[in-house]
Amino acid sequence: MTNTATDLRAMLKDPSLLETRAYVAGEWIAADDGAVFEVTNPARGDVICTVPNLGRDETARAIAAADVAMKDWAARPAKERANILRAWYNLMMANQDDLGAILTAEMGKPLAEAKGEVAYGASFIEWFAEEAKRVYGETIPGHMRDKRITVLKQPIGVVGSITPWNFPNAMITRKCGPALAAGCGFVARPAAETPLSALALAVLADRAGLPKGIFSVITSKKSSDIGKEFCENPTVRKLTFTGSTEVGRILLKQAADQVMKCSMELGGNAPFIVFDDADLDAAVIGAMASKFRNNGQTCVCANRIYVQVGVYDAFAAKLAAALAKTKVGDGLTEAVEFGPLVNTAAIDKVEEHIKDAVAKGAKILTGGNRHALGGSYFEPTILTGVTQDMLVAQEETFGPMAPLFKFDTEDQVIGYANDTIFGLAAYFYAQNIGTITRVQEALEYGIVGVNTGIISTEVAPFGGVKQSGLGREGSHHGMEDYLEMKYICLSV
Numbered sequence: 001m002t003n004t005a006t007d008l009r010a011m012l013k014d015p016s017l018l019e020t021r022a023y024v025a026g027e028w029i030a031a032d033d034g035a036v037f038e039v040t041n042p043a044r045g046d047v048i049c050t051v052p053n054l055g056r057d058e059t060a061r062a063i064a065a066a067d068v069a070m071k072d073w074a075a076r077p078a079k080e081r082a083n084i085l086r087a088w089y090n091l092m093m094a095n096q097d098d099l100g101a102i103l104t105a106e107m108g109k110p111l112a113e114a115k116g117e118v119a120y121g122a123s124f125i126e127w128f129a130e131e132a133k134r135v136y137g138e139t140i141p142g143h144m145r146d147k148r149i150t151v152l153k154q155p156i157g158v159v160g161s162i163t164p165w166n167f168p169n170a171m172i173t174r175k176c177g178p179a180l181a182a183g184c185g186f187v188a189r190p191a192a193e194t195p196l197s198a199l200a201l202a203v204l205a206d207r208a209g210l211p212k213g214i215f216s217v218i219t220s221k222k223s224s225d226i227g228k229e230f231c232e233n234p235t236v237r238k239l240t241f242t243g244s245t246e247v248g249r250i251l252l253k254q255a256a257d258q259v260m261k262c263s264m265e266l267g268g269n270a271p272f273i274v275f276d277d278a279d280l281d282a283a284v285i286g287a288m289a290s291k292f293r294n295n296g297q298t299c300v301c302a303n304r305i306y307v308q309v310g311v312y313d314a315f316a317a318k319l320a321a322a323l324a325k326t327k328v329g330d331g332l333t334e335a336v337e338f339g340p341l342v343n344t345a346a347i348d349k350v351e352e353h354i355k356d357a358v359a360k361g362a363k364i365l366t367g368g369n370r371h372a373l374g375g376s377y378f379e380p381t382i383l384t385g386v387t388q389d390m391l392v393a394q395e396e397t398f399g400p401m402a403p404l405f406k407f408d409t410e411d412q413v414i415g416y417a418n419d420t421i422f423g424l425a426a427y428f429y430a431q432n433i434g435t436i437t438r439v440q441e442a443l444e445y446g447i448v449g450v451n452t453g454i455i456s457t458e459v460a461p462f463g464g465v466k467q468s469g470l471g472r473e474g475s476h477h478g479m480e481d482y483l484e485m486k487y488i489c490l491s492v
C-alpha cells in the first residue's frame, strides 16, 4: 500500500474524474486568493489531494451564472432537459466503479456500499429526467361567467444546496435532480470532508451537456460563509439542506430574512421495534441493514432497538452472532462490511453514548472499544439493558452501536418510540395485522418501515416530521419543492 492518491489513480479507469478544482459558472477554477484545503482518506489518515477553498465572492459568481443560464434552460422543452439528465444518468452508471472508488477514498464507506450509493444517487437523476416531462398545471372552473382560471407550475429559481459527508453523491443528486428537471439553476456546496464526489459529478454533468453555469460546485473548508451567501443573495430563491437539525435551525433563521423557501432533511432518532410475534431472523437481517449501513452514519438508521420481553434474549443472541461474521477494514483494499468512521470526532460521540449507558446500568454484549486498526475505526457494538434515561435514547449516535431496550406492551413501546423531538424514520417487525395497522398509524414519523430495515428509494417521498425536516425528496412529490404555483385569472 503506497498512499491513497497513488492507489486511487491506479484504480480509476478514467483518472480525469478525480478533479481537484472547483466548478463555477462552467469553468474549472482555483480560489480567488489561491487558498486550498486538504481532503483526507479516513481509512488511512493520509491526504488524497487539496481542493480550492472558495468564499462568498466565488459563490456569488456561481449564483449569477446560474441565474443567467436558467433563462434558456427553463425555456427549453422539458424533453430536452430530460434527455440531458438521462445522458448524465447514463454517464454516472457507466463510471460507477470510479465514482465508487473516489467516494470510498474520501468518506471511508466500503467500496461495495459506495458503488451502491452511486447507483442510488444516479436513480434520482433517472427518475427526475422522467418527471421533467410531467410538470402539469391545471384549469379550474371560473367563479364568474367571464372568468377563466388556470394554474401554472414554474421553476422556483436559483437553488443553493448544502449537503453532508455521509452520502456525498446521493444527497446532491436527490436535490439537483428535481431542481434541474424543473428548470432551476443549482449551486452545490458539498461537505468539506467529501468534495471529490461532487466534483466528479460535475465532470460528468459537463460531458452530458448540462449548459455551462446551470450547475456549479463550491468547495470550501467552512460552510457558514457559503450558507450566508445563499441566504442573503437576493437572486437565490430556494435553500435545500441535508444535515443535522442543529445546523438546519441556523439556516432557517438565516433564510427567514428573505422569507426564502427551504427544504430541510435533518436529523433522526429512529426506533426499531421487534414484537414477540416477529420473524426474528428477518428482524435481525433488518436490524443489521438499518443499524449498521454506512457504519451507522445515516439519518434513517436504527438509533434505538426496542425488543419485546418474550424475544429479547433470543434477538440479542442472533444479532451478536450476525455481527460476529462481519469484518472491519479499509474499504479500498479489501471486502469489508465496516470501514472507518468519517473522523475521530465521530468516535467521541459513540464512546460518549457507550460510557453514559454503561454508567447507568447497560452492559456491553459485544464490541465497545476503538478498533485495533486505530485511527477512526471502531468495533461494531451491541449494548443490552438500555433504558430511556440514557443519552442514546434522545441523541443520534451516528456510529456502529446498537442499543437494545426491552419493552412489555404495544402502548408502552409506542410511547417510548415517539418520545423524541425527531420524526424521520421508524421501523417495526410484527406479524399480527392488528398490531401492524395500529403501530404504523401511531408512530410519529415521516417514514415507517414495516418488516423491512431499508426504505431508501427514489420512487418514494423521503422526509421527516417534527424537528427532522421540511419537505420531501424523491417520488413525484419531490418536484414540488422546486416549483412555484401561479394562479392566472383571465377576464374574457
Ligand SMILES: NC(=O)C1=CN([C@@H]2O[C@H](COP(=O)(O)OP(=O)(O)OC[C@H]3O[C@@H](n4cnc5c(N)ncnc54)[C@H](OP(=O)(O)O)[C@@H]3O)[C@@H](O)[C@H]2O)C=CC1
Binding pocket: 162, 163, 164, 165, 166, 167, 189, 190, 191, 192, 193, 220, 221, 222, 223, 224, 225, 226, 227, 228, 242, 243, 244, 245, 247, 248, 250, 251, 264, 265, 266, 267, 268, 298, 299, 396, 398, 424, 468, 469
Ligand atoms: N435527513 C437526512 O436525509 C439526513 C440527515 N443527516 C444528518 O446530518 C448529521 C450528520 O451529518 P453532518 O455533516 O455532521 O451534519 P452537519 O449538519 O454538521 O453538516 C451538514 C452540512 O452543513 C454544513 N454546515 C455546517 N454548519 C453550517 C452553517 N453554520 N452554515 C451553513 N452550512 C453549515 C456542513 O459543512 P462542513 O461539514 O463542511 O462544515 C455540511 O456540509 C446527522 O445529524 C444526520 O442525521 C445526514 C444525512 C441525511
Ligand SMILES: O=C(O)[C@H](O)CS(=O)(=O)O
Binding pocket: 166, 167, 170, 171, 297, 298, 299, 300, 455, 456, 462
Ligand atoms: O444521509 C442519509 O442518511 C440518507 O438520507 C439516508 S438514505 O437516503 O440513503 O436512506
